[in-house]
Structures are given as C-alpha cells and as structure tokens.
Amino acid sequence: MTPFDRADPAPPATGCADTPPVLRERGQHAVFCGLTGIIWLHRKMRDAFFLIVGSRTCAHLMQSAAGVMIFAEPRFATAILEEQDLAGLADANDELDRVVDRLLARRPDVKTLFLVGSCPSEVIKIDLARAAQRLSRRHLPTTRVLAYSGSGIETTFTEGEDACLASLVPEMPATKAGSLLVIGSLPDMVEDQFARLFAAMGLEDTAFLPAREAFALPAVGPGTRVLMAQPFLAATAKALEDRGAVVLSAPYPFGAEGTEAWLRAGAEALGVSPDHITAAIAPGKARAAKALASAREKLAGRSVFFFPDSQLEIPLARFLAREMGMRLIEVGTPYLHRRHMAAEMALLPDGVTLSEGQDVDRQLDRARAARPDLTVCGLGLANPLEAEGLATKWSIELVFSPIHGFEHAADLAELFTRPLTRRALLAHAQDQSTRGPEPCASS
Amino acid sequence: MTPFDRADPAPPATGCADTPPVLRERGQHAVFCGLTGIIWLHRKMRDAFFLIVGSRTCAHLMQSAAGVMIFAEPRFATAILEEQDLAGLADANDELDRVVDRLLARRPDVKTLFLVGSCPSEVIKIDLARAAQRLSRRHLPTTRVLAYSGSGIETTFTEGEDACLASLVPEMPATKAGSLLVIGSLPDMVEDQFARLFAAMGLEDTAFLPAREAFALPAVGPGTRVLMAQPFLAATAKALEDRGAVVLSAPYPFGAEGTEAWLRAGAEALGVSPDHITAAIAPGKARAAKALASAREKLAGRSVFFFPDSQLEIPLARFLAREMGMRLIEVGTPYLHRRHMAAEMALLPDGVTLSEGQDVDRQLDRARAARPDLTVCGLGLANPLEAEGLATKWSIELVFSPIHGFEHAADLAELFTRPLTRRALLAHAQDQSTRGPEPCASS
C-alpha cells in the first residue's frame, strides 16, 4: 500500500442496529487538513522530523496553527514548491533529494524522517512513497525515511495522525507473543497513567504507538490486541489487522464510563479476570466520580452543539450526555467511521442529530437558530460566535490536553465548564455594577 | 576613638605653596549623606551587614538612591526610630538589642555587623559605639559588631565610607612586615588589575582595605605603606597612622598620568626600582595613551563645571584638564582635605576656581552664567540642567564605575564624552530632519 491510501471511505455499518440518523452535508468545510497533526506528532516522537512537500500555504498553516507559539526550532519544515518545480517532476525528485540531504546534514539526530504529502504535491503527483524508499536506502541505518499524505484534499485534521501511524506499521517488528497495543498519541502523563493501570492488572508489557522514540517501534503479530485510544485511526487499525493483530471494539476512554469500558475491553481481551480489573480500577473510578460531581452541576441540562473537527466529537458528546447530563443538539464530525464508532453510537441518547461532512454556513444557521448553551468549534469560528453571544469551546484544545482516563475525566469536564463559568462571571459582574458605588473612600 | 570622631575639620595645608584660591560657600547643600556609601559597601564586603539606626527618611533614602534597582534582598536594613524610642534612651538600647538579635537570627551568615548612626540617632545621642561593644561581646566569635556614623549632619556622601573603614582599623591584626596596603573600595575587576600590576613588580602581598570578606582584615604596622585609591579617606588614613603605618602622598589613579604616579609612589615606597616599575607598567600605559587619544579629540577645549559630590572632583578635574585638554570653570568639592589633595592640587592648571561647601542656588546661577559644555552634578540637578540645555554627567556613576587605572582610563573619559556624543547625535538628527523626506517608498 502506498502512504496515500486511506481507509475505505464507507465501510458497512456493523453491529449497531439502531444508529441515529445522520445528516450528510456537502459544502464549505472549515476543518484543518491532515498536516496539522504534525503539531503534536513532532513533539510526541522526539527522534522524528516531518518534511512537508508543499506550498508556502502549507508552511504558513503550520506556523499559524500553533507554530509561532513554540519557540524552539520545530522538528518540522516545508520544502516549498516553486514555479520551476511544477514544470518537471524528475527535477522535483532531484530537488527533494537535495533538500533532504541538507536537512539531515543539519540535523543528524533525526532517526525517522517523514515526507509528508500536501495538496499541491498530490495534485502534481509527486510520488513521495517512492522517494521515501529511495531516500531510506541512502540514509539507513542512521535515518529511516517514510512517507504519508496530510493533504487537505484527502485528509481532515486528525486523519493526518492516522496516515502517519499507518506508515509506521509496516516497519514494526513481528511477534507471536500475546500483548496489548494502545494506539494514538497521548500526552506522556496520560500514557504513564494507563501503563500503571494495565501493569496493576498484570499487563506489564502494554505497548504504545506512537512511542516517544519513533525509531523504537513496538512489535505486532497475531497475538496483538489493539486498543484504540483515539477514534480516528481507521487506516492504522486496518494496517495492524493486515499484520494479524485483532482490533478491539470499545468506547473511547473519555469520562469514567468510557474509561472503564475501554480498560475492561483491553484487559479482558488479554484474559484478565473481571474481578481483578474491578479491583485495579476502583480507586481511579471513585476519584473520577467524586471529581465529576461538581462539573455535572454546572453542565446538566445545558445544550451543546459540536462543529466537526477531530472525530472526537461523538465520544465527547456521549460523555457530556451520559455523565454530565447535557442535551446534544447536533454532533458534527468530519468523517464517520461506523465500525470504530459502533460502541460509542450505541451509547448515544435518542434523538441526537449526527452530521457528517459540513456546509459551514448552513451549520452556522442551525447553531444560531438553536442557540446552544455551549458550542464546540474550531478557532476560526469561536470568536465570531462569542461575539454573537454564544459560549464556545475551541475544539483544538481537546486534542492537545490530557483528557483521557479517570484522573483527567474532571479536567475534560472542566474544559466545557470553563467557558460557561467565565461568561457567568463576567456577565454577573456587569449586572452587579448597577449596584450603588463601592465604598472605596472613607477614613 | 569613637566611631563618630571625624578627621580634623581643617588640617593645616601642607607642602603646597601655590594652592589655587578656594571659594568657601555656606548655604543649601545638595549632597548625599554618608549613609549612601552603604550602597557599594554592602556589595563590596560580602560577609557584612549594615544596620542603620535612624528614621523612615534614612530607610527611604537608601532604597531611593539605588535600592529599588537591586532585586536581591540587600545586606542593609534600617531600625526605624518611633515615637516611643525618642522618650527613653535606655529603652532604645533594649530595642536595639532586640532588633539585632532578630536580624542575626535571620541572617546567621553575617560576620561583621555595622551599626550605622544617622542624623536622628546622633541628635538624640544614642551611643552606638557602646552598643556595638555590648553586642560584640554577645555575638562574637560568630559576628563582630562595629559602629560608625553616616549621619548627614557630620558626613557627606563618601565620608561614610571613610568612617566605615576607620571603624575597621582598630580590628586589623598587627604586623611588623613591610608591605603595601591600598585603601578604598574598588570594583573587583580593578582590584585584580592593580594586584596583577604590583605582583609584576614583585609586590605579591599587596593588601586591600576593604577586602571582599570584611572579617578577613589585612594586617597593619610600622612597615605598612598606605596608598590611597580614593581621596576621601582622611579618617581611615589617620587611624592607620595611629597604628604606625605611613600614608603615602600621590595623585589618585585616574587617567594615565595619575595612575603612573600613584603606582610609582606605592612601588617606590616598597623599594621597587624605577626601571622595574617602568617595565611593569609599560604595556598598560601604552594602551591607555592609545585609548585616550580619541576621547581627547572630543573633549579638548571644552569647558567643565563640577558640582560638589564625592571628593573625587579635584582628581577628575586634573585628569580632564591635563590629559583631555578641558577647561575647568569651577571645581566644587563638598570638603577639601588639603594634605590628601596636595599632590593633586599641585597639578591643577592656573586660574581654576575651587569651591568648598555649597550654596546650591548660587552655584546654579554661576553654572547658568558660564554655560559650561559639560556639568558634573548629582541626580537631583542633572535633568533640570539638561532641560535648561546644559549637558550633564551624573556624578554618582563616577563612584560606581570602574574608572581607576590604565585599563579604565578610556572608560573614565568615555563617561564624560558620552553625554556630549549623545547631545550631538540627537541634535544633529533633528537638524537633519529639515532635509526633504526620506525616499522610503519607491519601485
């Protein structure tokens, strides 16, 4: 498979008879492309470097989306295509070799170099997969060169991570041993927490993909049970299945309920007894319940509207509806993978509108009409909606923050309560100022 | 002697037949009191602490003169006298003991504690010398307690350092050995340079007072030859003479000429041959000559007016007149010690007006009438004079900066050229702006 293959665009729905109706929309999308995943991937994999082959727009996207806030020299760069590169593709390959040589000479510490395809490189059909093979031959054993596409004509936002991880799967060593593999980038702290929990259940050798060092890949084989920590990893899951692994179906580890179900799915697949699991998760589960109680007071009964962004929308909506008591008005997702979302969709309350794809203007019309208490949306929409009087939660934060597992269930809830708290605080104060003057001066 | 004795207020002029006329003035002084010396003394002596016994004004002076710019907790504090302290002096002593106990409990690293008298403590006659003896008995061997007065009714500005160093002299161990003792606080870097130069002449054991650790005092005795690095140390010099030392007469080490004469006076007194001295100082002397040449171009022929400040005025005026070719209009000094200034006054050009003491309003009238090219004055006068169109050099910088010796002769000159350079730069630019508009936009 080339790195530009993506998951089957419409796999048959499985195991979920009463799925809610889905509004499929076509129109302007307002979602990041897959390149954006590099913002966290280049920080997570400390020996990796990401070279986007694209336009000035790609470079500008990368620094505008988050880059200007990161002061260290990032472990990503863009090989910007110029007029002459568009003419002859053979030359473009020479140019690419030259750029990669210069880059690796400057950064000899890079052990995995990802060539990342973009819209322009896809449209003019530069074959980065072949280029990666050629360059790998040249730079191994020091540096492995891989390729994937983060182009916005093929991937949305988090699908970039999927394509990246999928490109790693063929490189993973084979194993026959039975063990658990958690896939999806997690904050280091969260990864440690899960590792501790699984270890408490006797699963000491639980592996994570991506690892903090991309070069040290975990092994995979028929004994591997894959637990998805993020919902957007269809291509990676499929690639692991191609290597013989079994992908487990479970809700995602958001909120106490999701975390418990997710941990159980992983542990049970490796033969841990339910009682053992119950004992291991008891303290964390109790803490989560306690910590979530006050958030629930602030959120219960409030309505929420999700614009499509990261594919985390459905699991998060499930958490907000079931554990926080919120009313779901519309849950937009850029892309709905029914199989990997089956366990989540089964938990959604009746009557929720799911939407897939986007016509941003019409969706804005719906949001304005519904006037939800909270709107979860991207950074391009958040301030305009705030200015219209709607409280918003910027969705990209949900990808960056530690929100998985028991210990962060309340942090996750807090991301949704905070905008409401803030609005209440500021509005209250302004009302208050109709009081008489403060007794500031006296003696 | 008590720490509050000061040098003879009017010693007979010695060895200087043709001294210039001195304008003695009486009126408002605008000069710091002796407390201010603590600003550099508490930094120079790293194991010392200065406890001012005074009023809120003393505390405010200390932090306003330089304190707010020093972020670390300073090694000085004020025991502020309050209404009840004014009533009974016995109580005041108890109070002082209490404050010192609390202070030393908090700062057990303090090895020398100076009790510093102020205007109020002098007027109500708190006997700090006796208090110091009492407290020393209590806190030795950990902490030695000494006392001196920095009060503004008895000392001006740099006389505070004199009183402080004088209080150290009785504590110095005795010696019969012949060696050189340099007195006066110097920046560490300058102290190192002088030590290197004397070592090059074979005077490896040249000592400095104050040392960087106040507790480790140099020895003194009949073999000691005292070289004054600062002109304002009359009481210290006298105290050293009382211990048998011989105080050398020399110009002060400002400028190439002063530095050479000063080094020679010290080295010759210890029996170093003139040729040896000449050889040792040759490289530094050559460097100073070279470095001073360009400053002379900027200063020669310009006039300068000194307001009284640190008693450095006469040596600096000598340097500016003889090496920089400046015209001296008036050289004010808060206090003129004719013996210690004899070698300097002999070098002053004819016709200079010296003034001692101050009537600041009348002196301002004279400065305004003379419109000097450069006015050297304190921080209270500098900006007002600048606003009247007179270029000024703030004099306190001359006490803080490394300006002694060959390597800093040009730095000293630069302190005087810089205000002139700046005025020229800014004025020139404003004239320039009568040119046509800049060609900023084109193509």
Place this chain on the structure above:
Amino acid sequence: MRLTVWTYDGPPHVGAMRVVTAMRGVHYVLHAPQGDTYADLLFTMIERRDRRPPVTYTTFKASDLGADTAALFKETARAAYERFRPQAMIVSPSCTGELIQDDPGGLAKALDLPVPVIPLHLNSYQRKENWGAAETFHALVRGCCRGRTYEPKPAGARPTANILGPAALGFRHRDDQVEVRRLLGLLGIDVAVTAPWEASPADLARLPEADFNVVLYPEVADTAAKWLSRTFRQPFTRTIPIGLNATRDFLREAAELAGVDPAPALAAVEAEARMPWYSASVDSTYLTGKRVFIFGDATHAIAAARVASEELGFEVCGIGTYGREFARDVRAAAERLSLEALITDDMLEVEEAIAAARPELVLGTQMERHIAKRLGLPCAVISAPVHVQDHPARFAPQMGIEGANVIFDTWVHPLMMGLEEHLLTMFRDDPEFHDEAAPSHLGPAAPAPVAEDTADAALAWAADAEQELKKIPFFVRGKARRNTERFAADHGLSTITIETLYDAKAHFGR
C-alpha cells in the same frame, strides 16, 4: 524600633513634596540636614521631571546644633522667598528637624512675608508619606480658601467639578486625570480645577466654586475633600473609576451629583471599550480562575480586586495594603471576597503571605515585583511605589476606558498564553520545548526556580509521587503541591503517594 528592609511609604515630608512639586507657585522650606536633599532625585530621576522640586532645605550640620539653627531657618526661608517669589509657602521640619524643636511655623510667621506661609505638623515618627501628602494638601486648601464662604451655585449653569488628588510621583496620575477629564466631558461636566496637579494657590482658592469634587486618590485628597464638603457643602465622588464596572459606576455617581443623564456616557463606554471583548474572546478563557495576590495602596488594591474578579475572571487569593489609614476599606473588600486582608508595611510579611498563597499572578508595587521575582511568579505593577519604568512616555492611564485596556494588556502580559499552556501540558518532557521555558512572548529568559518547599515538615513525599508532581506544568504545580499537602494534613497522612496526589486533585478540583 522597627526593623525595615524596604519601605512602601517614605516619610511624611516626602508626601508634602509630592504635593508642592505637582503644583505651581508654592515653595516649601524644609528644616532638614543635607542628606534629606536626596528626595529631589525621586522627582528628577524616577519621574524624569525637568525642574527641581520647589523645596529649599536648611541643611543644618552638627556644628550648627550648638549655634543658632533657628536663625539659619529664618535666613533660609527669607532667601528662598526672595529667590522664588512663590504665591504661598509651606514650612516644616523633617524628622531630624523635629528633634531640634525650632518651630519653623512660628519662625516663618515672624518673618512677616507678603504671602501666606502655611506651617505643617507632620509627626515624622508616627506618620508616613501618604498621610503627609493628604495633610499638606488639606493644609494648602484650607490656607488658600481662607475667607471664602459657601455660595449657592446659579441655576442652569453648566455643571462643574474639581479633580482632586493627582500629585507628583503617583502611579499614573499624569494620565489618569486626562482620562477622567474625558469621562467628565462625556457627561457634559466641565472641570474647574485639577489639584494639586499643576494648580496654583489661586486655583485652590477657586475650588469652592465647583458643584462637586472628584476624588481620584483618597490617599491624597480625602481629607481635603471632606473639609470642602463640610465647609462649602461640596459633595465628592467615592467611586474610583479603575476598571469598566467602576467606570460605569463613576459615571452614574458623577451624573447624579451633576444632575445630568449618564446614558450617553455609558453608551460611549460600551462603544469604545476594548477590554470587555479582549476578556471575553476565547483566547482569554484560560484566565478564568487564575489565582492572584494583590497588594498596594488601598485605592489600587481594592480596585484591582474588583477588576481581577469581575472583569478578568481571576480568583483573588489574597489582598492587602500598606496604607493603614484605609485599612477598614481594604478589610471590607477582602470580606466581600471571603478573605482576610493583610494590613502591614513590613515587606517580609508580604513575602511570607505570597509564598503561602502560591498565587499564579502577583499584582503589587515595586516591592512585590522583588518578591515575585524571588518566588518565580509572574507579576504586574498596580500601585506606587514604582520604578522609573512605571513612569512611561506613552499614555498609560489606569482609570477610565483606556485605563481598562491598559490593565488588560499589562496584567495578561506576564502570563503564559492559553494555547501555549496546553502544548506545555501535553509535552512537558520534550527536550526542546520544555517546562522551564519562559512564556514565549517574554524575553530571553527562563523562569527562576519556583520555591517548592514543603510547608509542613511532618509530611514526606514518596519518590514516585514527587516524580508525578513534576509532570504537572510549573505554572500550576505550586497549587497542586499546596492542595496535596493540605489534603494529606487534613486526612492525617504522613507520606504522600501518587494516590494521595490524585485523591487531592479529585477533592479540590483542578
């Protein structure tokens, strides 16, 4: 005796200097030794004034004490009058002058100068700078209004107000009064006299003509405003227009005193103010609940607490003042926030309180900037005493509409920005983009190590718990440590484990 490292207030005669230096046509003869002349540089250097303060010091010496210091005073006062020809003079001893008991007031009176000479009684061993300023301003107002009587204002005239309080060396006094003048303009109220700022004794004599007084800084103007109120039935405003809510309140209060409609002015605030949008815009969400410690003069501390909690969504975790004269007001403000006010002028006590509160932001004076720096905390300055850098060239009021904009920028600037906080949270072990990095928009700097002492010696952290604590980003780590230790203490635990850490987190919330 009081052991003092740094002082917040200078001596009372410095307060007197702040008043006369702001004014025109007044001269101050101070019976003081030469060291006291340092005070000139406060004005010429820290505030960059282009004139010497109008002060003549007698600069007596030890040798004068035996002789006739009273004669020295008279001679100095006469010479000062001859040279400066002021419209009025004030005279007083400084702290040392008080001790020699020469009675400058009586001596000056004996000179029979052709202008009012007002003696000040400043009690240097009891009182301090702000009190001295208030007393001096009061004395000058009384002295200059002598002989004036209450006259009812003619009906139908345009309403007028005086602005009272701006003095030399204040915190943003220069610009606050410009902004407040603009606010009064929005209400259609003319400003009769601003004082002491650039007012002459003749201007002070006109004070009773205005309809009411606007007190900008009670520390300076409260005493005088009360006297004017008693004597000439002039009401005065009590709201300090710092922050937009207080600005709205101020407009309503002034409108009521002037008998005008505040609505157009209030509408102008809504139209012009940028701070509400900056505070509501989503990048500011992360400001919510940040714990701030506030210390300063009473006026600015109380105002800062209101702005912090109502307009920026911070949580005030400590408030205090060095101004004992207004302690009651600060205590009341603290009570509204369920806090106990810290009333002290001992900087070491303030340091202890800040260290114990472990705030995420300190709002204070130059002294708290010292403290915050030592503790590795972000800090913004909200009150005198301040640094030369806090007398900026640019227009930088704290009051009114633009003042609120300035406050937003100034208080938010020291903090790490929102998205940056999250990146740090996610990848704090990254060798290049790590936890010890300073906020990216600040200078070439890494934060000083935050003081991380365990408060309670009876508690021990297990090694893995200490390790886990270090995974929490530094800007909230102090709070996490404090909460965990409090939780352990409350539950009688002697060792803190990872479980304790997370139990405490669940207990206290984020």
Place this chain on the structure above:
Amino acid sequence: MRLTVWTYDGPPHVGAMRVVTAMRGVHYVLHAPQGDTYADLLFTMIERRDRRPPVTYTTFKASDLGADTAALFKETARAAYERFRPQAMIVSPSCTGELIQDDPGGLAKALDLPVPVIPLHLNSYQRKENWGAAETFHALVRGCCRGRTYEPKPAGARPTANILGPAALGFRHRDDQVEVRRLLGLLGIDVAVTAPWEASPADLARLPEADFNVVLYPEVADTAAKWLSRTFRQPFTRTIPIGLNATRDFLREAAELAGVDPAPALAAVEAEARMPWYSASVDSTYLTGKRVFIFGDATHAIAAARVASEELGFEVCGIGTYGREFARDVRAAAERLSLEALITDDMLEVEEAIAAARPELVLGTQMERHIAKRLGLPCAVISAPVHVQDHPARFAPQMGIEGANVIFDTWVHPLMMGLEEHLLTMFRDDPEFHDEAAPSHLGPAAPAPVAEDTADAALAWAADAEQELKKIPFFVRGKARRNTERFAADHGLSTITIETLYDAKAHFGR
C-alpha cells in the same frame, strides 16, 4: 524547492484576505481545498476579530478532481453572493487551485452577478503575502474606480486626503491611522477615505475626489497609489511618519501637498511629544551607541533604523528585510549607515547574521523574537508577522507623536537600566546581585546563556583571559569577545591572553 522552517510572508491569497477582511461589503471566493480555511483563525484569533473573514472557500476534495471542480466553483460563488450580498466580489484560486486551472475569473463572469466581480492573478508559486495584498488592493481600487475621470478640485475648498494602506493583521494598523488622522487634523486637512480599513467599494470609488493620498504602508498601498497618481493626477506622500523626525518630515510633506502652513502642526509636535525628553533625560545616556540589529518589512525596518540612530542614539549594526519588493530602499538605508542590507526570507540566514553581529538589542518580527531568545538577546517587535500579544487592547500606534512615545517605552523596556548596568559592572561577582540576573524590571527570569562560541576555530583563549572576559558584564561581553577575536585575527595571534584582551579594548574603544 526551498527548505523553510518559518516564513515571514504567507501566500499571496492571505494578502488578499488581509485586504478584504479590513473592508466592508466585499466578499472573496477562493478556489481552495479545505486545509486552506486555517487562514480564518489568523484574523479571529491573532487579531481577535469578532467576525469571520468575508471569504468562502470551495474546499474541493480529491474526489472532486475527477469530477467537475469548475461547477463546484460556480455553485459556491453563486451561493456566496446570495448569502452575503456584497457590493463587490473578488475571486481567485489558492496555490492548489492554481494547479487545477479552472479560471475562477472566467467562471465568475459567466455567472453574470449584479455586482463587480474582480478576478485576481496571484501567482502563488512566485509571489507572497504582501505582494498579494498590494495586488488585491490595486485591483479593487481599479475595479471600483472604473469609469471615473480626473476632475480638478474646486479652489478654496478645505484640503482633503485619503489614508491608504491599513489592512487586517498589520502591525498596529488599527492605531496608526488614528494617529495619522490626528496629524492631518493638526494641518487642517480632512480625511476623505481610509482604505482598505473599513472602506466599502463605494468608498473606494470616492478615492479620486481627494487632493492627495497618504501612503502609510507601501507594502499594501504603493501599487494602488501609483495607479491613482497616473490616472487621477493624485500625488501621494512618501514619508512614513514613524519617529518624530519622520513625523516632522511627514507634516511638511503633507502641508506642501495640501498647500497649507506646517508651522502650527510642527509646534504641536514639539509641545506634545514626550519622547525627545525621555531620550535626552540623563537616565537615557546609557542608550548611546548600543548596537541594534533591525529586521522586518521594508517600511518598518527603514523607519526603525532612522529612529534608532537619530532619536535614541543607538548604533545600527545590521539591517535587513524579507520584503524583496522594497529591497532597493532597504539597501539605500543600509548604505546611509555604511552597512550592507540583508535581503532574505530565510529565517536561518537572519539568525546567522544576528549571531555574527552580536548586537545588544534586536528589533524585528516575531521570528527575530525566536532568534533573540535563543541567543539570549533583548528584543522588541517592530514589524509583522507578530504574535497575538502584539495586537494589544490599548492604543499602541507606531506612527506620529504617540507612536514615538510608544516606541521609546517598547524598545528601552527589554534593556537593563542605566544605573543597574553600573552596579552590575562594579559588583558582578556578588553572589546575590550577580551577572546572570535579568534586568530587575523584567519578569521572574534569568537570561538564557548567551551564545559564546568563538567564531574562528583557529583562535584559542588562554584560561586567565577567558576568566578576565567573564568579569565583563554579560550585556557587553559578546561585543568584547568579538572585538578581541577580530583584533587577534588581524594581528595574526593564535592565543588570546589578558594582554590581548586589553590591547583590543584600547584599540576598539569601549
């Protein structure tokens, strides 16, 4: 291909967005894939705008490429018109759009919409953001002025000018135009139209009515101003009023174009400006000769060099721009300072140049803030691209009288203050008040280690010389090291001794 870590300029269609987002009544239909919609957040987050940019993206996908992307464009453009009802539209492909060669201009024309539709040709693989802004503004001005002809102005009317250039996401455009409007007011000149800032297509059509144009940002307005000059005989100003000298020049230039007397306005500058006094006051003496490195867009880099050298007394030790369109002007400015201009958009080249120059202050863009932080150098921002923090709530112009005040505060702030420098020099070994301490008025921070590499590998420092070098305060140590090494190299020395250090000091001066 060009290897790029950070970019100064975005793609040209972002320049187009900056123009239409600043305007009212214009809509932009961009033929682009979904990823390009990121550009919205530049405006809503970095500039905190409360509205979405007026841009509709076709967001074509891979699957559309086989189908009919042209139809998608037409459908999108028609829907956008229906929804937003703009007075005018612009259309263009983004970089990916260019590759599929759909001709949005032709397609839009075929829709026959009832408003002008202006196609842009932005050459995404050759051109960049500022060029795109200038081209877009020019195209809009031409499009909206179609059919207008030159009409002589009636004699005796009050002079009028347009202000051209302020756009969205610019560096302080919001506030500069307010200040420039005030300057024109001082001259008695009315502002007819400001564009693109809040101008509608109808406003653009009125541009030819003014007497002349004020070009604030040549990067945006130069092309349009030249076209207006050719077409309607409208002269335009060439002075950018950043700094007081340039402000004076600007007033003279505008006065001449308007036929009025500049004297009253010039007098107002002298009366109101605080920057000259702040720069002349003695605490600023230490600024003299500080070596600054300047990089930014051409307009701000050239202006900064003039302000730095003429008004603050700095020494400019390097100047450059990423704006190749105005390279000639920057080269000329560099030549006046006896420097060679650095013309590059490669941030790594800029970093090398700064490291080699070892300046004491960097004035640059957000990118130079990255660089300065890494090199441990103080930095102030003078040009786009900038951070969210450089779009402040408070009034913060760079131009005119208040702009000069703002510049003084902003550029001086990162530096150690004068007296503090001297205390450091004297006692730099003091354990409490040491060399690695940050400037006392800056945050809880210690400066990052200054890069202290020896430039020339053939040189060795003797241990005691290295020791002696360390006694020099860090803020001038870089220069001392550079001078000493240059001296050693020039004199063929291979080892640097203490004597070499002092010989070099004597040779180069301080």
